[in-house]
Amino acid sequence: MxxxxxxxxxxxxxxxxxxxxxxxxxxxxxxxxxxxxxxxxxxxxxxxxxxxxxxxxxxxxxxxxxxxxxxxxxxxxxxxxxxxxxxxxxxxxxxxxxxxxxxxxxxxxxxxxxxxxxxxxxxxxxxxxxxxxxxxxxxxxxxxxxxxxxxxxxxxxxxxxxxxxxxxxxxxxxxxxxxxxxxxxxxxxxxxxxxxxxxxxxxxxxxxxxxxxxxxxxxxxxxxxxxxxxxxxxxxxxxxxxxxxxxxxxxxxxxAGEPVPQGPNLGEVARVLRRHAELLADHMGADKGLRDLRKHMPQYMRGFPVGSDLRRALGTVSGFGELDDLLGSLDPTVPFPDEAEGPRGRQGSAGKVVLPEGWLEDPDDASVPFAAEIDSSGG
Missing domain, CATH: 3.20.20.70 (Aldolase class I)
Incomplete structure (x- = not known):
């Protein structure tokens, strides 16, 4: 509840x-x-x-x-x-x-x-x-x-x-x-x-x-x-x-104080995944968009009874016809699984933080670290 x-x-x-x-x-x-x-x-x-x-x-x-x-x-x-x-x-x-x-x-x-x-x-x-x-x-x-x-x-x-x-x-x-x-x-x-x-x-x-x-x-x-x-x-x-x-x-x-809807069945997940593919293609072109979609596949399919061969095929999909065929082979009636609940995405393990030399010596030092600005986005 x-x-x-x-x-x-x-x-x-x-x-x-x-x-x-x-x-x-x-x-x-x-x-x-x-x-x-x-x-x-x-x-x-x-x-x-x-x-x-x-x-x-x-x-x-x-x-x-x-x-x-x-x-x-x-x-x-x-x-x-x-x-x-x-x-x-x-x-x-x-x-x-x-x-x-x-x-x-x-x-x-x-x-x-x-x-x-x-x-x-x-x-x-x-x-x-x-x-x-x-x-x-x-x-x-x-x-x-x-x-x-x-x-x-x-x-x-x-x-x-x-x-x-x-x-x-x-x-x-x-x-x-x-x-x-x-x-x-x-x-x-x-x-x-x-x-x-x-x-x-x-x-x-x-x-x-x-x-x-x-x-x-x-x-x-x-x-x-x-x-x-x-x-x-x-x-x-x-x-x-x-x-x-x-x-x-x-x-x-x-x-809003309203009942939370049940999770989508596999047919609805396939529809959402297809919509995601369309939006990526509109943004970056079909080839690049479908390549970008591949990394999302394990998260969409998480917990569903989808075989390893089909998962592998979804993870290498390269065309909309192929994507439609793969999604069409899914059983749309499969309900949203309990296994899909809970933590998702990267978790990894804790580790020592890599810092510039002497970084912890003076917390009041306002000098900008040498060559500190990274030159590309998405870090």
Whole structure:
């Protein structure tokens, strides 16, 4: 049975987000095709893939291609990654001047080694003054245009270096319109269990702007439980919607106090998968779109009694005729399996965070790490 919850509307700057649900940016996943597919199931805030500030300022062709929104996508939400206040200011100014987005979310949560070894992502909030300068630069460039800036981060680098309370207070003081906390450290990556109690503590510390919770939301009931247990103002959904865009339908129903629909049978999943293929083809062409679809196949088929040969064929599909034949061979009456519930997507194991040499020596050092800006997006 799904829990019920009394709540006030979530506002991020001028935008009301109802239900209070945000699609987390995921590299290689949350392109315009996937966002449209999810939006067809329910309202919320849908954030594009992470964009690096330097690549945007330098007008990198791949980056500009990633900054694509549907004509009816509103607000247009872009996540920026950066480690240099000056570059971040220039990137946000470009967003304003070129009318590229209506909302900017800043990434200080990425645990990927190629990012943290340069002092970026979830490593950066440890440098409190540098973090403050980056947030201030983005807000200063966005505020005159009325574009809200939000900030996402993790609990800290590891259990010995927690940063989330300072990060939340700094972001609030510098004019961010909301903060979001993934309840894991960088060292945890996506392993183990998210610490929702940290979200509750952040909510107690940050009182004038919304606090959003992220981590281990794989069902509508998870979202309602997180809000009830932590007092957070909204939820950020990442891996839980992989191969399961109808999760946003479930969330919309749950937040409206309505019964959550049963999971789709295999015939409906095949229809959704086919729709995803069409949207990818519209966005990047049929060949590239179907290649991109392959990585989604295991998530769509998860838990269903689909043989290994058919799974392998779906994972190498290269044409729409072939895709239709494969989907047509599925038994459409198979109900949604219990095995498809629960955690999905990458989990992996915890590990030591790769950091720049001497990174932990002085948390007040505001100098920009040498060669810290990565030159491509999607990290």
């Amino acid at each position: 799904t829990a019920t919850l009394t709540r006030s509307a979530l506002r991020i700057g001028p935008y009301e987000v109802d239900p209070p649900v945000v699609l987390a940016p995921m590299a290689g996943i949350t392109n315009v095709a996937f966002r449209r597919l999810c939006r067809e199931y329910g309202a919320g805030l849908y954030v594009c893939e992470m964009i690096t500030s330097r690549a945007l300022v330098e007008r990198h062709p791949k980056t500009l291609e990633m900054v694509t929104f549907d004509a009816d996508e509103s607000p247009r939400s872009m996540q920026l990654y950066g480690v240099d206040p000056a570059t971040m200011r220039d990137a946000v100014k470009m967003i304003v001047d070129d009318d590229l987005a209506d909302h900017v979310d800043m990434n200080f949560g990425c645990p990927v080694p190629k990012v943290t070894r340069k002092g970026g992502g979830s490593a950066l909030p440890y440098k409190r003054n540098l973090f403050r300068e980056i947030v201030s630069a983005a807000v200063g460039a966005a505020e005159p245009a009325g574009i809200p800036v939000t900030v996402k981060f993790r609990i800290g680098i590891d259990d010995e270096h927690l940063t989330y309370l300072d990060a939340g207070r700094i972001a609030e003081a510098e004019g961010a319109k909301a903060v979001a906390l993934h309840g894991r450290t960088a060292a945890q990556r996506y392993s183990g269990t998210a610490d929702w109690s940290a979200i509750a503590r952040l909510k107690e510390a940050v009182t004038s702007i919304p606090v959003l919770g992220n981590g281990d939301i794989f069902s509508a009931d998870d979202a309602l439980r997180m809000m009830a247990e932590t007092g957070c103002d909204g939820v950020v959904v990442g891996r839980g919607c992989l191969g399961r865009p109808w999760l946003f339908r479930d969330l919309q129903a749950a937040f």
